[in-house]
Amino acid sequence: MNFEFTPEVQALRQKLLQFMDEHIYPNEALWQEQVDQGDRWEPPAILEELKQKAKAQGLWNLFLHKSYGEFSPGLSNLEYAPLSEIMGRVYWASEVFNCNAPDTGNMEVLAKYGTPAQQDKWLKPLLNGEIRSAFAMTEPDLASSDATNVATSMVRDGDEYVINGRKWYISGACNNHCKIYIVMGKTSPDNPDKYRQQSMILVPANTPGVKVVRPVNVFSYDDAPEGHAEIIFDNVRVPVENMLLGEGRGFEIAQGRLGPGRIHHCMRTIGLAQRALEHMCERAETRIAFGRPLSKQQSVREDLAWSACEIEQARLLTLKAAQKMDIGGNKAAKDLIAMIKIVAPNMGCKVIDRAIQLFGAAGLSQDFFLARAYTLARAIRLADGPDQVHMMQLGRNLARDWMQQKNQ
Incomplete structure (x- = not known):
């Protein structure tokens, strides 16, 4: 396994990181302010401004796997995964780059299964971010x-x-x-x-x-x-x-749609958790309690250490699943996809919960992103199938495969 970024992915990562620093984080409060004004179901004006900036920089439709040919920017699942993590650090940022669920999965469905007429009518406007x-x-x-x-x-x-x-x-x-x-x-x-x-x-x-x-x-x-x-x-x-x-192909389409989507969900959750850890580190160094920085407390150090370990474990497992999908397809990677869908959201909940605890009552407030981040991580434990379904299927596969190997 080689998870080293290609020069193309390294360049895209740097562009994304710079875009987040210059345009996303500074506009988090404005985005929410505009949503809360007027018609709440109308996208805020800042979103359209940022979309145009992202499109001009070539940071657009990065999610679409290279196998989709003319519609794709040419990235694999493994190449897109670290980019999805960066976008996931702010829960609405993926839409800025036209990489947001559920549109990503729907575009994949239309690109893979749609007729030319269906693609002209619906896929192209989606790819352009018009609808x-x-x-x-x-x-x-x-x-x-x-x-x-x-x-x-x-x-x-x-x-x-x-x-x-x-x-x-x-x-x-x-x-x-x-x-x-x-x-x-x-x-x-x-x-x-x-x-x-x-x-x-x-x-x-x-x-x-x-x-x-x-x-x-x-x-x-x-x-x-x-x-x-x-x-x-x-x-x-x-x-x-x-x-x-x-007729009768719906389950087949659903299975094809959910594999890449689960990679995206997990990497975005890892991005949220990574951002939470970074905020924890800053808080631990700058917050004084009982006469010294929180980072001097052994329990705080342990929380930071465990969080870093768990994030990296989830990240590497998700990258392995993405690579397996690239090599063998969704079916070959089904067990790894189930593993990441179990591991990443649970990890996100634990890490973000530790961050909230470290921030105290402030972690529950609108002054920080942690409360909303926790709800997102917790919801992902149900989105695209609850933990129990993935564990049931994974456990079944593991037992069956062991028996088949034994009988060979």
Whole structure:
């Protein structure tokens, strides 16, 4: 394994780090101030300004794997991973570079599975940052951690599909610029193969019958201007040409979509944790308690040491998973992807929690990024599958593989 950065990645890292120092960190307070003014679901003006700066510097669409050809900047998963970590240090920064979820996963889906007509209509505006999108899979009335449970119905009626169902925690759907949903539902509920019952279809946000009920809060945050919507699909009609890949291919698309997305989630979480550790170090050196700096306290030193160890462990494991994906694809890397999805968010929660403790009551306030960072890390333990699902599947694979090796 060689995780040394190529000259191209080193140059991109330096450009990103400089961009963060010059444009992102100085505008964190302004970004929040603009969100809180006027229409909360309208992206703040500073965001569009920063997008134009990022695009002019070539810091745009870096997430899209080199295998996507004409749409890609030519980076591999391993090459993009350290860049994702840098963007993740500020929770809204990825959008500045058009590298934000759920748009990244949706662009990958359209680039990999979309027809030329679908790509012209939806992928190109997404790649240009002109519109936003959402991925509608999770449902409130069933255990969506098992995607085969998804119950939203998609019934063909002539040249259209009629969609009925209820979704929630649909990230990005509250944004005024969200124009397209990728919706997962069942077209063949009676198929004996439960992995061929589901399909994915493109639903324009302004289609009659699409009702955004409310933003569902995360730890009392509404996460404007993105939001996590509860949506009702009430006899929503879309043309058959909006189907992705074909009926019964929804589970296949979901599996292809989630692999790279989990790498991105984990690296962004590592970026948050790394930033928290740096703030801990500064606080420990400058905060005086009981007559001396906090860094003189043994328990504080241990917290710093453990945090550094755990961040580096998660980082190296995630880089290994990214490299395995590049070499063998998502399927070959499935166990490593499960490992990082278990390890990185739990690590992020522990490190950021230690930072909050070190900052005392200030760590809970809006004066520092730690409180929001903790909610993000905790939410990632559920996003793209809860810990328990990944552990269940990983444990199953490990036991099965051991038995197969023994019997060879």
